[in-house]
Amino acid sequence: MEALQGIMQNAKRLRYEALSAFAADLNKAAKYTEICDALSAHIKYIIDFFQLRLHHFNKGESGCFEMSRGECVFFKPRQDGLWKYEMEVFETGLPVNYFGDAIQEHKLLARSVFNNPKVAAVYSLPVSYFKDQKILITIAVKSQIHYIDIDFKFLKSIADLVANKLMQLDLLKKIENTNKELKAKNAQITKLNYDLEQTVNLRTAELTNANEELKTLFYRTSHDFRAPLANIMGLANIAKLVTKDKDALNLFEKCEEVAHKMDAMLSKLNVLSTYSYEHQIKPVDFRQILRELRAKFQDKLQEIGGRLIFDIVLDDEHLANPDTYVTILENLLENSINYHNTNLIVQVYILRYKNDLVIKFSDNGQGIPLKIIGKIYDMYYRGNSESTGSGLGLYVVRKLVRSLHGNIFAQSKPKKHTHFIIKVPLVQPS
Template identity: 60%
Template sequence: MDSTTGILQNSQRLRYEALSNFATDLNKAASFNDIGEALTAHAKYIIDTYMLRICYTHRGDTWCIELSRGEYAIVRPRNNAVRKFELEILANGLPVSYALEDGTIDILKRTAFNDPKIAYVRSLPVFYYEDRSIVITTGAKEVVSQIDQDFKFLRSIADLAANKLLQLELLQEIKKNNKELKKKNQQITRLNRDLEKTVLTRTAEVTAANQELLTLFYRTSHDFRAPLANIMGLANLAKLVTEDENVLDLFDKCEQVVRKLDGMLSKLNVLSTYSYETQVGEVDFKQVLRGLKTNYQSRLDDVGGRLVFDVHLTEKHVCNTHAYINIFDNLIENSLTFHKGGLLIQIYIFSFKGNLVIKFSDNGQGIPPRVINKIYDMYYRGNSASAGSGLGLYVVRRLVKSLGGEIYVQSKVKQYTYFFIKVPLTQTV
């Protein structure tokens, strides 16, 4: 890891720690002023900002929190009027950024962001249920380079603030109408529970920054796979009550789409479940590869392909077999996705200087030099015709890294692709 990467990772951990502290203070907030104080204390460590404005609208009522020069102000706009640039951002529904180096942007005139010290402005609209929305805008003294990361942190601030603002609204309504006290208390309890979950999630990211994606993958796959299973069941049930070919065809297509999404979630789940897998043992690579060959034999036959392997190890390799099954499974699937006529997949496993070495090759389409550095990116597809999820090689590299190993690739278009994986033979259990 070079020094630049280390600095960036340390910066990210500090930002997540500040976000967690903000969430903790926000959970204790009992008034709008408490929210302003929490923003004043933590916002500057979460996001590079000289000025910050949160415009919150719910059922026609508007509240604004403005932070500038270390001080905050709670504003109730006259007639609940939202500023013109915020209305346009809500109408478009997309995040925007403005570089003010060349002069003032017309839409920002007569706003606090029309400040000669501000060189860059970002705005993010967020929509919630019950006619709730937030526009969060920040002004920085310098142009920001990591725009995507900044919008991610802005979204987190908006979500936390929205939950707390709605909670405070409900408390005010309870004071005005005691007849709805029971109903409103239930809503407050629900919101407090959601806020506590958010705090727990952010805290986990701070204490285990390098586990951030694994935690996200676990929650996503866990939360979404159950509804997908329900959709599959309903589609199969519907087939029993109709004989209309057009309707049946639609259900088949629906089932195909759901299966594809379920497959994508399964790949994400691989990363999360691996980190929680505690059982280890001697890896029987021949048995693993025989099983995968059997699983893929039908698809290999369809394309006239072959899979051959050879294993030569001088000592036992004690590790998590599940990790290797998923590594080989994703590599084989990738070869089948980008195959050409007469596909040949070759896998050689041997030991060399205290390392387990895996050489995986195919004679498929190959990887163009212009994209070879992107193949491990999440959701990256090799070409527009690819039907894959764009997660296979990302999953492979994450698993190899979790084993303390490295992966390398060599490829020539329309000729071959080689993947070399090196993992220490002796694993720390």
């Protein structure tokens, strides 16, 4: 009795060793044929059988491993009688077995690979995993033996190992397909990006050329307009010498005034068309600029009783196009004069703050109402109906400040004061 138990224990140990070896080879398998090789090499040492069929179902797809005479093949099964038999077993969810004549009498088994004179019994074990994955192991044996629990445990272990490997291969295949799709999409995106970049470069070049042509046209047109305006102003001056008629002189004076306004507007537009061109870069002498502006507007300042005072605390050299600052300060001063109150005082402070050049331009004029302060930089915007300006002054100022890589900020209190703060990098980017 003890000898028989020892034999059984030894046989059990050998079966576990074979199962372990099967698991090791299965783990290395990278394709279905290598799973077949692992089954052929080890299953015969784990379970006694004459024929074996392992049918794997996964999300509506199925594949079969069949072993007979030590050889294993993998194929996609047809929905024949054996397939229908396997579906019936799955529906019950329980192991089934058939012996001897029962196999011949079963209408589905009788026409299957298990209808063999050497087959004495057929056993089927269904194993379910997830909702869409299951395995059915069916074995045929030559003698009518009843498998015991340990046999079914080994069969289930085989099913578990194969199911895990098949899931792994399925996942790897999906990853590979996904990678192929990603590569194809990446290639498509790369091509689209290249085409888009080419299109953008082409459109940018076309826009740049069109912009340059427009600037050139605008520059030349503004000069062409200024020539007849100069003639009109000259004729108005001559008229003062050749006639004493007060009405005629008044008309010529009005014509001269309108011509001067048109000339001033053309000058502002001309700045817009040329400010981005390359100019001579040199140290900016703010004292000289402000002295010249005070002299230029001296008559108007005296007429309204106004003053321009300035203070410059700047030890660092600032290299830029001086004409840019002339235009900025001239437009701001012109605005202060146009929107003055009595006893106008214009104050300009220029200093360094950290790495910025700061210009604080202030006056005690009419001020800017809060509701329109966000619109003052718009082209052709005029603050009130009494304005005599072109509506371009502050638009030009902001454009020029931005050309210096700077910003401008406005603060105002109506009938009290207006402050413009301009900040530009002390050292201009190259």
